[in-house]
Amino acid sequence: MVGISLKRIVLTLLIAFSSAGLFAQVFTSADITPSFKYEGKNFDKAMWKFTEISKTKTDDGEVSVIEYLSPDSAVKLILTVKNLKKYNVIEWLPELENVSGAPSGKISDFKSINWHAKATQQNVLLRRHNGTTCRFTDFVQVNEIIGRLMNPPSVFGSDGCSSRGALPFFAVDFDAMNGVLVGIGWSSSWRASVSNYLVKSLKYPGGARNDCQQRYAERQGKFSIVAGLPDGMADFRLSPGERIRMPAIFVANRINTSIEDAQNLHRRFMFAYHSPKNSKGEIIKTPISVSFWGAYKQDFVLKQIGKMKKYKFPIDIIWQDAGWNGYDALNPADWWDIVGYWRVNREIFPDGIRAISNAAHDAGYKNMLWFEMERTGVNSPIFKEHPEYFTGDGKIYMINLDEPDAFKYLFDAMTKVLDEENISYLRLDFNILKPLQLWRKRETPDTRGLAEIRHINALYKFLDKIRAARDNMLVDNCASGGRRLDFEMASRSIPLWRSDVQCIGVDDYDIANQIQSMNLLQWLPQNAGGVNDFHNTDDYSWLSGFTGGMTITFNKHLASDENDDEVFGKASKRLSKFRRIGELFYGDYYPLFKNVENPTVPFGYQLNNPEDKRGCVVVLNRKLCPEKTITISPRKIKLGAQYEVEDWYGKIKTMSGKELANLQISLPEPRSFVVLFYREI
Structure with missing residues (x-):
């Protein structure tokens, strides 16, 4: 009976109304009201001095910058707002700045959006998605009826990595033709809450109310979306002159538009504003890549690249994964512990990675090299020389990226390798599954949440700087297989290995890829699936993981010189057909x-x-x-x-x-x- 009842509710909810005017929940620029406490008092626009800094017309709408100055003239809330009428999108970035010469007052409980509107439907449908925990259910859509009976608000989010627990994109459907789409631009911890309360009557036996009924009565007739930092995470003072960005938000109004059409308008918005661009301002398209384990020997990799050149293999990138760096050793089993030592293992690559790079470039391909820049191993020399650069728990150590000396060391070390080894693109991993525990170690009573916030600010700064220094190169956003899939990272990178499900034994890699593709492509139009592997895949497998690009792994143990025509020749012809499909993924x-x-x-x-x-x-x-x-x-x-x-x-x-x-x-x-x-x- 429960299933039948839920089905009826969904069907009732999704009946199209004849007029978009029947609902009231349209988000406007006036609804942009971040909420937080300053010195224990709720932020109040009326009490903070307002200044409009600039307003600029664009082809798609307008961009404005506004400021609010705290009553003690110490802190500014800066909002950069994009009102993109072409896409029905309002996007904003909140920033906080201490403009005084002393530590600021306490800032706490920061939410980037705290939108409250009149509830016009008894039930609304929340469409959200799982994040990735390396399971078959990665990115599966979750539908929730909000407002049914006396349900509490739906609360969801992620800790430490933006798409670990839930994908930071969701939609609320008021009916079949109206609703909102929401994105959270933040690559770490976040929470969102959606509530809707509207019943025809509130009657209680004898007129008495219990606590739950009282709370419900207070919420009656209200709809809300609240999102930002998790409750209790932020409670800090800014240092003199310090400026930090907080979670960005976009809200897209779906007015008299089907869900399918709205999702496609969202895809076009993402291509225009949150896809990585090259130095000419052109979209960097999702590549077709062949991936080699980083510890495969130089001669073996060179031979395979030679075969790809011979058979005119129509791919974009050759990449070296983890295992290429560290001390000289033939079969390095310590790649996990030697991370952070960004030196080429000359036992594996006697001529350096440059030999692989040059061969790839000669064949018409770009090359990409793996780094896990935010983690260091206990056997890395830099950890022994500068332990103050890192925070750890005895097993896992994370760089204090917001510290200038640590930032400079990392930038210089990585740039040196990229330059000396002639590397085209950068593959970034992040295998710290519980970074919150490490950030908490750096906190004081006056800096709760700041280590995490400063780290994410520094991460964006690092990526922007290293891309700008290298012709806006492509960055692969791996993050342990799809754990940082948000629109801020999408502006700077493409996830070319969107889930580590493809690294473990599952019954059907192809269905896993199909699930990931169909769910992610509606929100994140640039992503690639891992296809296992080069020698054992057919068109069905490639079609399951293809999203305009894909990553084909190369298994050394299946390689043979006896079947080149069968493997390389046929694969080359097959890939040419995929190129034709790939051109259409940008519609x-x-x-x-x-x-x-x-x-x-x-x-x-x-x-x-x-x-x-x-x-x-x-x-x-x-x-x-x-x-x-x-x-x-x-x-x-x-x-x-x-x-x-x-x-x-x-x-x-x-x-x-x-x-x-x-x-x-x-x-x-x-x-x-x-x-x-x-x-x-």
């Missing part, structure tokens, strides 16, 4: 099936580029899917138009829009698939 993305985590349901999506009047459809038949023939309904097809349709094998035919919009597909056996490219003619 609109439509999942064709729901419940992607259900292995009995097919996996499929549509890519549609309305500007070029073309797109493609990809459908995969999973092992447990019983249907052999399915019908799909591609979106945005003009029923009266004619389309040229080409299948995976090059067969071309003409279809009417009516036929294409209601298309029957045959999937006769497990792991069979259909790829159709279409173009309006």
